[in-house]
Amino acid sequence: MTPSLSIEESRPLAAEFFKKIGLLTGGGDCPGLNAAIRAVVRRAHQLGIGVFAVYEGFKGLVEGNVAPFPLRQASGILHVGGTILRSSRFNPFKSKENLQALRQEVKKRGLQGLVVIGGEGSLRLACDLTRKKIVRCIGIPKTIDNDVYGTDVTIGFQTAVNTATEAVDKLHTTAESHNVVMVVEVMGRHTGWIAASAGLAGGADLILMPEKRLNEESIRRIILNRHARGKKFSIVVVAEDARVVNNRGRVVVSMPTSRDDYGPIKSSGVGEGVARLIRRLTGFETRVVVLGHVQRGGSPTPEDRILATRFGVLAAELAAKNKWNRMTAIRNGKILSVPLNTVTGRIKKVDPGLYRLANYFFG
Numbered sequence: 372m373t374p375s376l377s378i379e380e381s382r383p384l385a386a387e388f389f390k391k392i393g394l395l396t397g398g399g400d401c402p403g404l405n406a407a408i409r410a411v412v413r414r415a416h417q418l419g420i421g422v423f424a425v426y427e428g429f430k431g432l433v434e435g436n437v438a439p440f441p442l443r444q445a446s447g448i449l450h451v452g453g454t455i456l457r458s459s460r461f462n463p464f465k466s467k468e469n470l471q472a473l474r475q476e477v478k479k480r481g482l483q484g485l486v487v488i489g490g491e492g493s494l495r496l497a498c499d500l501t502r503k504k505i506v507r508c509i510g511i512p513k514t515i516d517n518d519v520y521g522t523d524v525t526i527g528f529q530t531a532v533n534t535a536t537e538a539v540d541k542l543h544t545t546a547e548s549h550n551v552v553m554v555v556e557v558m559g560r561h562t563g564w565i566a567a568s569a570g571l572a573g574g575a576d577l578i579l580m581p582e583k584r585l586n587e588e589s590i591r592r593i594i595l596n597r598h599a600r601g602k603k604f605s606i607v608v609v610a611e612d613a614r615v616v617n618n619r620g621r622v623v624v625s626m627p628t629s630r631d632d633y634g635p636i637k638s639s640g641v642g643e644g645v646a647r648l649i650r651r652l653t654g655f656e657t658r659v660v661v662l663g664h665v666q667r668g669g670s671p672t673p674e675d676r677i678l679a680t681r682f683g684v685l686a687a688e689l690a691a692k693n694k695w696n697r698m699t700a701i702r703n704g705k706i707l708s709v710p711l712n713t714v715t716g717r718i719k720k721v722d723p724g725l726y727r728l729a730n731y732f733f734g
């Protein structure tokens with residue numbers, strides 16, 4: 372079970388801390404968040420910085436759900452998935468009152484800045500809070516989607532790819548035993564990083580992802596060619612936001628969306644659309660597996676634990692040196708920091724070379 376912080380147990384931060392910062396996790400959870408939390412708290416403590424735990428993302432800062440983060444509670448969590456700080460998708464800019472409450476909480480706690488462990492959305496909020504001089508932030512990029520611009524890899528991505536690859540491996544045996552086309556729908560928001568990586572690692576016979584729109588005819592040809600070679604099954608990996616077009620370029624399969632009072636709701640289901648299409652185009656029995664939130668769970672891989680630790684340590688060091696408005700990043704194996712405002716408002720798409728590589732093995 373995930374150990375959680377207890378507000379009652381926590382004692383006020385010692386007076387000798389020369390600086391105080393808040394620490395939060397925002398957006399969807401992923402493996403490796405606790406490893407990053409541990410690293411920030413441990414390194415900050417060594418540098419004389421007191422850390423306040425902000426619960427449930429920016430919502431916690433607005434609602435005053437904030438408490439000192441004692442060192443001992445950053446212990447025993449390195450290998451645990453999820454986030455002991457909990458998380459939410461909450462935008463404090465949506466109301467003036469919320470923004471005012473956030474400002475007051477920062478002042479009340481005497482926070483000189485925030486470390487925000489988040490994906491594209493939370494990092495954008497961190498950037499806006501810094502730019503509007505509400506509170507200065509340092510970002511740590513995390514998301515299974517790996518779509519944060521400015522870093523080669525985000526925390527959580529490598530574990531999600533492991534999980535998805537393992538699923539593809541397992542589905543291979545059933546597909547082969549029963550002569551079926553197996554469509555595996557993976558997450559990834561508007562990019563196909565998980566699809567391309569797990570598809571490549573799992574030997575997918577076709578990968579569909581947002582960066583590469585395929586038409587019905589190519590899909591039909593790839594599957595039929597494979598079966599003409601004597602193969603009796605296929606594995607098709609589909610990213611949740613992939614689209615298929617017909618010969619006139621009109622989208623015939625895409626993620627189903629509906630609306631409620633808060634706006635559009637995206638849902639899984641593109642895999643089902645692709646499966647229907649394959650059945651119609653080829654006549655082969657086609658089954659669908661939606662991996663869903665399984666991809667966000669589990670214990671982080673060693674790569675994610677190490678990446679999260681490197682990012683967390685750097686974030687604490689940046690805070691000690693008053694280097695705000697930065698995001699930790701990894702580029703070509705080197706850990707560094709980049710200005711937050713240069714990476715937000717855009718997403719990192721899949722390198723076409725990765726897709727080309729996978730493409731050699733299609734059909």
Ligand code: F6P
Pocket residue numbers: 399490514515516558559560611667
């Ligand atoms: O950003 C992580 C992610 O898991 C995406 O891959 C997916 O589109 C989305 O979050 C799902 O979000 P929710 O859990 O809010 O449905």
